[in-house]
Amino acid sequence: MTLEIILFILFALIGAASGVLMITRKNPVMSALFLILNFAALAGVYLLLNAQFIAVVQIIVYAGAIMVLFLFVIMLLRPDAEISILRTNPLLKYVAIGVGVLVFAQLIYLIFFFKPLNITPSDVAERIQIGTVENIGTEIYTKYIIPVQVAGFLLLSATIGALVLAKKKFE
Amino acid sequence: MDLWTIIIISIIKILFVVTITLLTVSYLVYFERKISAWVQDRIGPNRVGWYGLLQPFADVFKLFLKEDIVPDASIKSIHTLAPIITLFVAFSTYAVLPWGPPVNIFGYEIPLVLADVNSGILIVLALTSLGVYGITFSGWASGSKYSLLGGVRSSAQMISYEISMGFSVAGVLLISESLRPAAIIESQSGWMWNAFIQPIGFITFLVSAFAETNRLPFDLPEAEPELVGGYHTEYSSMKFAAFFLAEYANMIISSGLIVTLYLGGWQVPYIETFGLSSGWVTMMQIGAFFFKVGAVLFFFIWVRWSIPRFKYNQLMNLGWKVMFPLALVNLVWVAILVMLLN
Numbered sequence: 001m002t003l004e005i006i007l008f009i010l011f012a013l014i015g016a017a018s019g020v021l022m023i024t025r026k027n028p029v030m031s032a033l034f035l036i037l038n039f040a041a042l043a044g045v046y047l048l049l050n051a052q053f054i055a056v057v058q059i060i061v062y063a064g065a066i067m068v069l070f071l072f073v074i075m076l077l078r079p080d081a082e083i084s085i086l087r088t089n090p091l092l093k094y095v096a097i098g099v100g101v102l103v104f105a106q107l108i109y110l111i112f113f114f115k116p117l118n119i120t121p122s123d124v125a126e127r128i129q130i131g132t133v134e135n136i137g138t139e140i141y142t143k144y145i146i147p148v149q150v151a152g153f154l155l156l157s158a159t160i161g162a163l164v165l166a167k168k169k170f171e
Numbered sequence: 172m173d174l175w176t177i178i179i180i181s182i183i184k185i186l187f188v189v190t191i192t193l194l195t196v197s198y199l200v201y202f203e204r205k206i207s208a209w210v211q212d213r214i215g216p217n218r219v220g221w222y223g224l225l226q227p228f229a230d231v232f233k234l235f236l237k238e239d240i241v242p243d244a245s246i247k248s249i250h251t252l253a254p255i256i257t258l259f260v261a262f263s264t265y266a267v268l269p270w271g272p273p274v275n276i277f278g279y280e281i282p283l284v285l286a287d288v289n290s291g292i293l294i295v296l297a298l299t300s301l302g303v304y305g306i307t308f309s310g311w312a313s314g315s316k317y318s319l320l321g322g323v324r325s326s327a328q329m330i331s332y333e334i335s336m337g338f339s340v341a342g343v344l345l346i347s348e349s350l351r352p353a354a355i356i357e358s359q360s361g362w363m364w365n366a367f368i369q370p371i372g373f374i375t376f377l378v379s380a381f382a383e384t385n386r387l388p389f390d391l392p393e394a395e396p397e398l399v400g401g402y403h404t405e406y407s408s409m410k411f412a413a414f415f416l417a418e419y420a421n422m423i424i425s426s427g428l429i430v431t432l433y434l435g436g437w438q439v440p441y442i443e444t445f446g447l448s449s450g451w452v453t454m455m456q457i458g459a460f461f462f463k464v465g466a467v468l469f470f471f472i473w474v475r476w477s478i479p480r481f482k483y484n485q486l487m488n489l490g491w492k493v494m495f496p497l498a499l500v501n502l503v504w505v506a507i508l509v510m511l512l513n
Contacts, residue, residue, distance in 0.1 A: 053293075063301060
């Protein structure tokens with residue numbers, strides 16, 4: 001067994017176990033903790049796929065920023081409020097189950113029936129270089145500049161919208 | 172170089188870095204107390220050892236002998252996990268900071284850095300962004316409202332200043348055209364230090380570093396008057412020592428980052444014109460790195476004992492309305508500079 005396979009099994013096991021632990025915890029903060037561990041394991045898998053930049057951004061954005069926001073919301077709200085929402089509106093439960101089945105079916109399709117696009121270069125040296133910050137930056141700011149700008153404007157408008165909503169509440 | 176040589180050299184380097192860090196941390200506490208005494212015209216610790224030089228060991232020994240109290244209202248597992256996260260983040264960041272030029276020993280070229288990774292600076296940012304969890308979890312898991320308030324305050328502060336920190340770093344990256352710390356240092360040869368090229372970015376990074384390490388004037392998370400000690404109110408014995416250690420380890424890593432990004436790293440300006448042998452040059456460069464880090468550390472302590480604490484709204488105003496726009500101005504300035512000179 002090569003080092004790569006050993007590491008993959010390690011990261012995959014941590015990711016799967018933390019995923020299961022995340023949805024079975026009663027305490028939402030514990031769930032959040034396992035989700036962070038899941039993100040970290042995923043970052044490890046990205047590293048094995050030569051996607052160094054995505055691995056680091058996974059940690060910075062998901063584990064470092066978004067989960068902090070989640071934790072804030074969980075800590076400042078009463079966690080038992082969610083249970084009462086489910087109790088007053090039992091239909092939500094079935095919607096959640098439906099969405100879960102849909103996502104699961106999608107994953108099954110992707111794993112067993114979908115052929116991956118063969119765009120990775122056959123040369124090993126080139127394959128290592130493909131995920132570096134320099135390469136991703138060059139691609140994003142030349143080939144994919146319009147999608148990037150559109151996404152930027154979307155985020156900007158979302159920020160302005162959030163500001164307007166927050167300001168209305170204080171006035 | 173075969174695999175075993177690499178492993179042995181790496182282990183030696185890890186031992187060196189960890190030993191230096193632990194020693195520096197313990198003596199940093201001593202110097203903090205000595206310098207504070209000097210600022211306030213007192214004598215400072217002078218009982219244990221010659222001029223109080225064994226004081227750090229006495230402090231650690233005292234904490235080691237204390238009872239480890241875990242409050243009943245706390246969530247035990249996370250209460251224990253929080254100091255571990257904090258220490259892990261504080262110590263793992265040293266892996267990517269180079270403390271000298273590559274040296275030749277027994278025919279091997281050895282870079283004086285644990286991991287010379289391509290996206291080194293991003294890894295530092297990623298690890299510091301994980302540092303928030305140690306504080307948030309310790310505040311939440313203690314089951315005390317003072318701890319929770321301290322934890323929430325601190326994470327809000329760290330997230331806010333991470334933004335201006337990131338934008339200041341972007342200015343440095345525009346000049347170095349690489350995320351590798353070694354390449355960033357090489358781009359600052361001579362007196363072309365980033366602190367002189369982009370002084371605004373230097374100041375925003377410096378202020379953000381103070382806020383990220385929770386040092387005065389931004390040490391609101393542990394404001395004694397209203398929070399009784401903040402996120403580590405409910406910690407005692409070695410768990411408290413872990414937080415204490417991590418704070419000083421973070422200070423060293425911030426100083427190392429400031430030196431690497433803005434003060435030329437291990438470079439001594441125009442040292443090649445002095446006509447010294449290569450061994451002396453390497454020694455002087457390694458010495459220069461530690462000297463610069465020491466100078467920044469002294470600045471950290473000096474500020475702590477000179478400037479009073481900010482109020483919370485002042486802190487947020489400074490972060491969002493002053494530092495963030497200034498970091499953006501700096502980014503535009505560096506972009507114009509790079510465009511004109513290329």
